[in-house]
Amino acid sequence: MSAPVDNPAGTFSVPVIDISPYIANGDAAERAVVAAQIDDAASVVGFMQIVGHQIPSVVLEEFTAVMDDFFALPIEQKKAYRTAPEINRGYAPPKSESLSLSLGVESANRMNDFFEAFNVGVEASSYPDLDLPTDQYATNTWPEVEHFQAAVSAYFGEASRVAHTLTRIFADALDLPPDFFDGYTDHSVDVLRMNNYALPPGDVDLDGELTGMGEHTDYGIVTVLWADQVRGLQVLDHHGIWHDVTPVDGALLINLGDLMARWTNERWTSTLHRVKPPIVDGSIERRRSAAFFHDGNIDAMISTLPSCVGAGSRYSPITVGEHIGAKLAGSRAGQPNPYARREADRVRQAMRRGL
């Protein structure tokens, strides 16, 4: 089953995969079908849509409701929840980040991404027996919005469960022991970024380069992305063409991050994507998303999987902490990442061709 997307050539689609055999007690044959579908989507597109994840609809409804309540606050009130750029927590106002700098690509206007976001993540205090660094496992800032912490935490728990199930499927798809990824993710430095794409009337410069979120790859192992069905998310295919992607009813979008591309020596793709929300009657159509980044243990060493080395590994081993640190220094602190040259070249090529 494939979901159609905006695609003049008729060849690009983001497959819809029902993972229920891995949630309920599917038998080995049913699970093998799911693992093969995931392997195919991960190799060809790097994005997929999953259904059968069994996140209760009440959890999603309450989560999106408190996101709306928070983003509806006056900007000055939201700014009270800012944190230092090196701490990936709290509120990020419009134009405070530039995702293309996570690749080392300078945009015409630095820090021009107009999304606003609120980040929460795993805290060091959740693992009292481990001596985890408190800048990466930072304490959360919770806004004074009724029910926000409870509703966001409930969704965080569900997204975390889905991410773990996905790594279980990945292990099967890559012919690894079922618990292979557990040792790399048992204190994973996960972050949930709630994104709101909207600019107050008067702030829209339609002549300028209007970017909701600049082109980037995600940094970690896998991203569980809830998005509403307003257009805006675009994915770059192997031919250098951007395609609009919206989820089918009830689906979560899933994409692989750089660490999975490194692990698999690019058998699986960390796909470039960006967000360009539609402009309707001169104003931006509001769009929301929430990206749960499952990034792995900060101290985990990611080296090419033996089964994927083939003619040689394209990447040298790196720790999760080193990799994520270079990426965040780009997107949040304006220091272009020098380590993503090949992705940066692909973005520049697509820009030159005006696609």
Ligand SMILES: O=C(O)CCC(=O)C(=O)O
């Ligand atoms: O808003 C979206 O659909 C994508 C968000 C995204 O790519 C991210 O937060 O990394």
Ligand SMILES: [Fe+2]
């Ligand atoms: Fe992303």
